[in-house]
Amino acid sequence: xxxxxxxxxxxxxxxxxxxxxxxxxxxxxxxxxxxxxxxxxxxxxxxxxxxxxxxxxxxxxxxxxxxxxxxxxxxxxxxxxxxxxxxxxxxxxxxxxxxxxxxxxxxxxxxxxxxxxxxxxxxxxxxxxxxxxxxxxxxxxxxxxxxxxxxxxxxxxxxxxxxxxxxxxxxxxxxxxxxxxxxxxxxxxxxxxxxxxxxxxxxxxxxxxxxxxxxxxxxxxxxxxxxxxxxxxxxxxxxxxxxxxxxxxxxxxxxxxxxxxxxxxxxxxxxxxxxxxxxxxxxxxxxxxxxxxxxxxxxxxxxxxxxxxxxxxxxx
Amino acid sequence: xxxxxxxxxxxxxxxxxxxxxxxxxxxxxxxxxxxxxxxxxxxxxxxxxxxxxxxxxxxxxxxxxxxxxxxxxxxxxxxxxxxxxxxxxxxxxxxxxxxxxxxxxxxxxxxxxxxxxxxxxxxxxxxxxxxxxxxxxxxxxxxxxxxxxxxxxxxxxxxxxxxxxxxxxxxxxxxxxxxxxxxxxxxxxxxx
Numbered sequence: 001x002x003x004x005x006x007x008x009x010x011x012x013x014x015x016x017x018x019x020x021x022x023x024x025x026x027x028x029x030x031x032x033x034x035x036x037x038x039x040x041x042x043x044x045x046x047x048x049x050x051x052x053x054x055x056x057x058x059x060x061x062x063x064x065x066x067x068x069x070x071x072x073x074x075x076x077x078x079x080x081x082x083x084x085x086x087x088x089x090x091x092x093x094x095x096x097x098x099x100x101x102x103x104x105x106x107x108x109x110x111x112x113x114x115x116x117x118x119x120x121x122x123x124x125x126x127x128x129x130x131x132x133x134x135x136x137x138x139x140x141x142x143x144x145x146x147x148x149x150x151x152x153x154x155x156x157x158x159x160x161x162x163x164x165x166x167x168x169x170x171x172x173x174x175x176x177x178x179x180x181x182x183x184x185x186x187x188x189x190x191x192x193x194x195x196x197x198x199x200x201x202x203x204x205x206x207x208x209x210x211x212x213x214x215x216x217x218x219x220x221x222x223x224x225x226x227x228x229x230x231x232x233x234x235x236x237x238x239x240x241x242x243x244x245x246x247x248x249x250x251x252x253x254x255x256x257x258x259x260x261x262x263x264x265x266x267x268x269x270x271x272x273x274x275x276x277x278x279x280x281x282x283x284x285x286x287x288x289x290x291x292x293x294x295x296x297x298x299x300x301x302x303x304x305x306x307x308x309x310x311x312x313x314x315x316x
Numbered sequence: 317x318x319x320x321x322x323x324x325x326x327x328x329x330x331x332x333x334x335x336x337x338x339x340x341x342x343x344x345x346x347x348x349x350x351x352x353x354x355x356x357x358x359x360x361x362x363x364x365x366x367x368x369x370x371x372x373x374x375x376x377x378x379x380x381x382x383x384x385x386x387x388x389x390x391x392x393x394x395x396x397x398x399x400x401x402x403x404x405x406x407x408x409x410x411x412x413x414x415x416x417x418x419x420x421x422x423x424x425x426x427x428x429x430x431x432x433x434x435x436x437x438x439x440x441x442x443x444x445x446x447x448x449x450x451x452x453x454x455x456x457x458x459x460x461x462x463x464x465x466x467x468x469x470x471x472x473x474x475x476x477x478x479x480x481x482x483x484x485x486x487x488x489x490x491x492x493x494x495x496x497x498x499x500x501x502x503x504x505x506x507x508x
Contacts, residue, residue: 007508010508011503011508014503015495015499016499037508040506040507040508043441043444044447044448044502046444047441047445047447048448048467050441050445051352051353051445051449052467052470054349055345055361055362055365056358057345058362061340061344061365061366062337062340065366065373066333068367068370069370071333072333073337074333075334077337
């Protein structure tokens with residue numbers, strides 16, 4: 001096909017947007033001049049099509065018109081919009097306060113639960129037999145003290161006191177004359193049962209996630225749900241990122257390392273965990289065991305409803 | 317196109333601000349699109365549309381309910397845009413990307429440095445649109461109106477005839493003439 005014929009076809013296609021014949025389309029593939037003409041014609045038609053598109057309008061179009069007119073808008077909608085615009089800083093402050101209050105309430109609810117947990121953890125340390133003995137002694141001491149105050153004298157009767165457990169202790173085992181001293185001399189590990197629960201930081205047991213590279217680090221406190229130490233590491237030097245995290249309930253907890261592009265690099269934790277503060281470490285290796293390249297990585301933490309992400313960097 | 321009912325227009329004519337706001341809400345997209353098809357620049361079109369509504373606010377009393385409100389609006393928009401184009405032709409032209417193109421008779425000079433392919437493609441597309449708009453603006457006003465209403469607003473011949481207040485046959489001939497002329501202008505301009 002000759003260029004002149006193809007050019008006529010291309011010119012016909014301008015504005016009308018008509019299609020080229022098969023011969024002309026084939027010719028364009030081999031002739032640069034005709035191809036250039038055709039691309040210009042196509043660009044014109046594209047520009048025409050673009051002119052037919054809708055214009056995106058600003059959301060406050062009506063308000064702008066009224067501003068230009070220099071008149072005030074009326075009606076509920078306008079009043080609401082005006083109020084919202086004027087009160088936006090106050091609304092933002094109120095929203096911030098609500099968020100702070102919700103966070104504070106949440107912390108208040110979580111703290112006592114952990115304190116109870118802490119008390120239970122201390123009780124676990126007491127041998128089962130000893131704990132029973134202590135419980136029975138305490139009951140008897142209490143009963144004796146009550147009777148002393150009621151009758152004004154010490155009781156000489158011997159009786160059996162039944163406990164919820166299987167062991168039964170006779171009252172003769174207790175020197176009722178020295179009751180106050182006996183209370184003071186109870187084994188020390190019974191103290192947490194009678195005084196307020198200790199603070200969370202002191203009582204929570206440090207747990208090391210099994211199978212993950214890392215070292216035991218005493219966990220004294222954790223400000224948020226997740227905390228990263230050494231967020232810039234050089235794997236060649238054996239440096240590791242230490243991740244300390246809080247599990248607030250019996251939740252399935254997952255910690256994984258992702259590349260910046262979202263590729264999963266290493267799964268650090270993926271198991272059901274009990275409440276507590278845990279720690280694990282990442283030595284800059286992948287699931288396959290190879291060392292990752294230098295760059296930015298994201299440690300994603302997910303436990304219950306809590307989802308957090310922390311950035312770490314690997315350098316070489 | 318959703319038309320405002322006569323009651324609303326009457327309220328707006330009496331100075332009811334809420335009714336006028338409702339009118340703006342109904343016709344804003346329509347007016348802005350028409351402005352864009354006349355001016356070829358989105359920012360200018362939005363600005364022009366606001367000016368058109370300011371004009372409507374002052375002259376809505378002249379609407380006599382003899383045609384559809386949109387028909388009356390078309391004429392107003394075309395008139396306003398024609399004035400804007402004249403004033404723009406005397407001054408500088410600004411395209412969407414913020415690039416300032418200066419010149420006369422459609423002789424544009426690119427002033428942006430080559431940054432990336434995408435940006436360059438955008439500029440080419442913007443330039444092309446401006447060339448098309450420039451070609452449209454070189455058509456006689458009636459032919460341009462017929463072309464915009466038919467090809468860009470996709471109205472039927474009867475509606476165009478009502479808006480332009482000309483017989484149906486004239487609409488067709490103007491449209492045909494506009495197509496031929498625009499094609500010639502663009503072929504010559506782009507050396508196709």
